[in-house]
Amino acid sequence: MSDALREEVALGCRILALEDQGDFVWGHVSARDPAGRGVWMKAATLGFEEIRAENVILVSWDGEVLEGEGRRHAEYPIHTELMRARDEVGSVVHTHAPWAVAFASTEEPLRPVSHEGTLFVPPGPARFTKTGDLILTRGLGDALAAAVGDRNAAFMVHHGIVTCGPDVVAAVMAAVLLERACRTQIRATAGGGPKTWSSDEEALAKREHCYPPALLRQAWDYLARRLDER
Numbered sequence: 001m002s003d004a005l006r007e008e009v010a011l012g013c014r015i016l017a018l019e020d021q022g023d024f025v026w027g028h029v030s031a032r033d034p035a036g037r038g039v040w041m042k043a044a045t046l047g048f049e050e051i052r053a054e055n056v057i058l059v060s061w062d063g064e065v066l067e068g069e070g071r072r073h074a075e076y077p078i079h080t081e082l083m084r085a086r087d088e089v090g091s092v093v094h095t096h097a098p099w100a101v102a103f104a105s106t107e108e109p110l111r112p113v114s115h116e117g118t119l120f121v122p123p124g125p126a127r128f129t130k131t132g133d134l135i136l137t138r139g140l141g142d143a144l145a146a147a148v149g150d151r152n153a154a155f156m157v158h159h160g161i162v163t164c165g166p167d168v169v170a171a172v173m174a175a176v177l178l179e180r181a182c183r184t185q186i187r188a189t190a191g192g193g194p195k196t197w198s199s200d201e202e203a204l205a206k207r208e209h210c211y212p213p214a215l216l217r218q219a220w221d222y223l224a225r226r227l228d229e230r
């Protein structure tokens, strides 16, 4: 069971690398341990594209490495506290997604100018502004989880993004789509817009049509095949 989960976390990391969300060795993907011991998480000191199943380690709710070889990331409370706060969250992603970081600093609301934005809007990603520094304590992890609320994504302003979902595919694809939505809006802004975008009603319909779990899985499988070609 945990072997398949470790493979999935590792593949999620490599997909995020393919999507240009790596920041040297920083950023992480996690999945809830089915036995409730903590989170299976990418090990520190490695880049996303380097991660294989053996580099995914079991980190307890208190940050102890329980299984696997490697150092845990200092920012593990991003993952443990969001999962502690929400039983239905099975996976958390944190990256320093460059377009999203740039976009968050504009203080503009995210608009569904293309398909991607409709996964988040309405109501839009949360904004975490308590600190732009690292999330090194349970208290800050808890504050981040409170800011995320029941949403699937948050901008960690001056820092990065956090996304979550019921499983690794949902959390990783949310990170991929959020970054693409921000890139599209910045392009629209550079062109003098955006002046028009989907209404809430249209966005909600598109969310159902474009991004149900089966279609997110198709996009994930496609990205996995692109990695295989390398």
Ligand SMILES: [Zn+2]
Pocket: 026, 027, 075, 094, 095, 096, 134, 159, 160
């Ligand atoms: Zn970070």
